[in-house]
Amino acid sequence: MAGRPTDPGQLALSLEHPARFSRDDFLASPSNAAALEMVDRWPDWPARALVLAGPEGAGKSHLAAVWAERAGARILPAAALGEAGGPDALAAGALVLEDVRSGVDEVALFHLLNLARDQGTWLLLTVAAPPAGWTLRLPDLHSRLRAMPVVQVAPPDAALLRAVLVKLFADRQLAVDEGLLTWLERRIERSFAAARAAVATLDREGLRRQRPVTRALAVAVLGRAGEDDPEEGDPAGDDPEDDPGAPPGPARAGPPAA
The missing domain is CATH 1.10.8 (Helicase, Ruva Protein; domain 3)
Incomplete structure (x- = not known):
């Protein structure tokens, strides 16, 4: 193809196209309109915590990255929650907790939610399915998650x-x-x-x-x-x-x- 590199080093370099997660790169449609509106209206949220629910590949991570840039939030995979520690995770005053699901460290998550509430920290959780349908061992954690506003992102x-x-x-x-x-x-x-x-x-x-x-x-x-x-x-x-x-x-x- 015209203008394309043939040198192996150039070829490898040309394939480096990391995903772009800026607001300008986000494409709006009816499938994500409600979630995008909620991200754009921050900090005018109904609560300081929000759950973004939708299947893999629907754009939750992109929306979360847009909000994180706006809010100055740290982004933390839920799988690393037990290692991160509550105070460190919340130090920025806003946190995205990515891919929260059944099997998460429930004790660590419960303590994090309590600490975030006490400190007035902003939270955005991304999940594949709304927490109301999860099976959790800690009833108090389940109640806390179900009380959070949920906005859906469709495929x-x-x-x-x-x-x-x-x-x-x-x-x-x-x-x-x-x-x-x-x-x-x-x-x-x-x-x-x-x-x-x-x-x-x-x-x-x-x-x-x-x-x-x-x-x-x-x-x-x-x-x-x-x-x-x-x-x-x-x-x-x-x-x-x-x-x-x-x-x-x-x-x-x-x-x-x-």
């Missing part, structure tokens, strides 16, 4: 997933067409994590094979060998770009960033 809808794919490709300066976007929409899991993984894989394979990132490459890399593509109206193998010996095609103008 991205089709329009949001497409916008995310457009932005991820544009961030990597990859020129892609509507056919590839439609193919990916119909086949990858509807989550931000799946979109990032698919784009990263196609970028890597396009570089390795020195081929443009197209639907044909996606079928070759992400689809089953010889898989027909009935939704697109033709077998994937009919595309000449499926021939490994075909010369790389020219890059098209990339889509605008969402």
